[in-house]
Amino acid sequence: MNHYHPDDPGWQPLDDPALEALLQPEGWHARFSPDVTLHARSLPFYPGHRLVMARCPHWLPANAALYWLLAPDQTSYRLNGVSPPIHEANAQSAQRLTEELAPAYLCFFGFFVRGEEGPFYIIDSLDAPLLPLHLRQQDEDRDPQQARERSALRRIFQGVRTFGTDENGHVRLSALVYYSNAVFVADFLVQASGMVEMQNDNPLIADLSTRIDAPLTLHASCLPDQAEPPHQVH
Numbered sequence: 001m002n003h004y005h006p007d008d009p010g011w012q013p014l015d016d017p018a019l020e021a022l023l024q025p026e027g028w029h030a031r032f033s034p035d036v037t038l039h040a041r042s043l044p045f046y047p048g049h050r051l052v053m054a055r056c057p058h059w060l061p062a063n064a065a066l067y068w069l070l071a072p073d074q075t076s077y078r079l080n081g082v083s084p085p086i087h088e089a090n091a092q093s094a095q096r097l098t099e100e101l102a103p104a105y106l107c108f109f110g111f112f113v114r115g116e117e118g119p120f121y122i123i124d125s126l127d128a129p130l131l132p133l134h135l136r137q138q139d140e141d142r143d144p145q146q147a148r149e150r151s152a153l154r155r156i157f158q159g160v161r162t163f164g165t166d167e168n169g170h171v172r173l174s175a176l177v178y179y180s181n182a183v184f185v186a187d188f189l190v191q192a193s194g195m196v197e198m199q200n201d202n203p204l205i206a207d208l209s210t211r212i213d214a215p216l217t218l219h220a221s222c223l224p225d226q227a228e229p230p231h232q233v234h
Contacts, residue, residue: 001103001104001107001108001122001124001160002107002111002124002128002129002130003041003043003044003051003104003107003108004051004053004067004108004111004112005129005130006053006055006065007129008041010041010042011039011040011041011053012039012040012041013037013038013039014038014039014040014052019052019070019074020038023038023052023054023068023070023076035056035057035058036054036055036056037054037055037056038052038053038054039052039053039055040052040053040070041053043104043108044101044104045095045097045101045104045105045108046069046089046093046095047093047094047095048071048072048094049069049070049071049072049089049093050069050070051067051068051069051070052067052068052069052070052076053065053066053067054066054067058222059218059219059222060218060219060221060222061215061218061219063213063214063215064215064216064217064218064219065214065215065216066078066080066216066217066218067079067080067112067216069085069086069089071089071092071093075092077089079112079216080216080217081112081113081114081119081216081217082113082114083113086109086112086113086194087194087195090193090194090195091193093194095194096192096193097171097190097191097192097193097194098171098192099162099164099165099171102162102171102173102190103124103160103162103173103175105190105194106122106160106173106175106188106190106196107122107124107160109194109196110122110177110196111214112216113196114216115179115180117179117180117181117211118179118180118211118212119179119212119214120177120179121177121178121179121212122160122175122176122177123153123157123175123176123177123178123183124159124160124175125159126153126154126157130212130213130214131178131212132208132209132210132211132212134146134147134149134150134209134210135149135150135153135210138150143209145209146209149205149208149209152204152205153183153205156176156183156185156204156205157176158174158175158176158185160173160174160175161173161174161175166189168191169191169192170189170190170191170192170197171189171190171191172187172188172189173187173188173189173190174186174187174188175188176204177201178212180211181206181207181208181209181210181211182203182205182206182207182208183203183204183205183208184201184202184203184204184205185201185202185204186198186199186200186201186202187199187200187201
């Protein structure tokens with residue numbers, strides 16, 4: 001359910017010049033073109049929308065990716081780690097989240113709506129691509145602390161679970177969340193409109209040696225006037 005990961009097979013090159021101009025505001029694109037690459041993909045929980053990703057080998061941080069949600073009317077919402085762009089897109093979208101769609105949407109929402117210490121990364125698989133490498137691959141020569149961390153994650157792992165809907169029709173879910181340097185299990189309510197409520201959480205692993213590293217913004221040296229591109233373009 002990591003639809004946003006750069007290595008997901010669902011991405012296709014974006015070759016529409018009009019959309020490329022819309023999504024590449026003057027500044028970071030002008031400085032690095034033609035090395036900026038754009039890809040787009042569909043999302044099961046946003047009918048008619050596309051998720052657009054921009055990458056460039058010259059950006060800092062080196063693994064940064066910029067994302068937009070592109071609506072059918074060509075309105076684009078810059079996904080930069082805060083919730084208003086997603087809520088704005090939801091308000092204009094025809095999407096209504098069902099029990100079937102809610103787990104994938106929760107993974108999407110947790111990645112793109114961030115706290116001070118990074119994404120609320122939903123661990124839906126022990127091979128989840130943004131997990132630190134030592135948590136995904138077993139290596140006899142690995143640092144002992146990293147070996148303990150992997151063993152601990154394997155002991156507590158559970159996929160995203162759904163538990164039907166509550167009296168208001170909100171989907172009830174439980175998931176492992178990797179935030180900052182800790183993993184906890186949390187209960188969520190996902191409304192049909194896309195609002196997400198974390199009801200409670202229980203810490204399971206603390207003081208991990210590595211955090212999720214997936215920046216959504218560029219270093220100031222990559223931007224004109226030391227400013228980030230706007231999160232929404234009409």
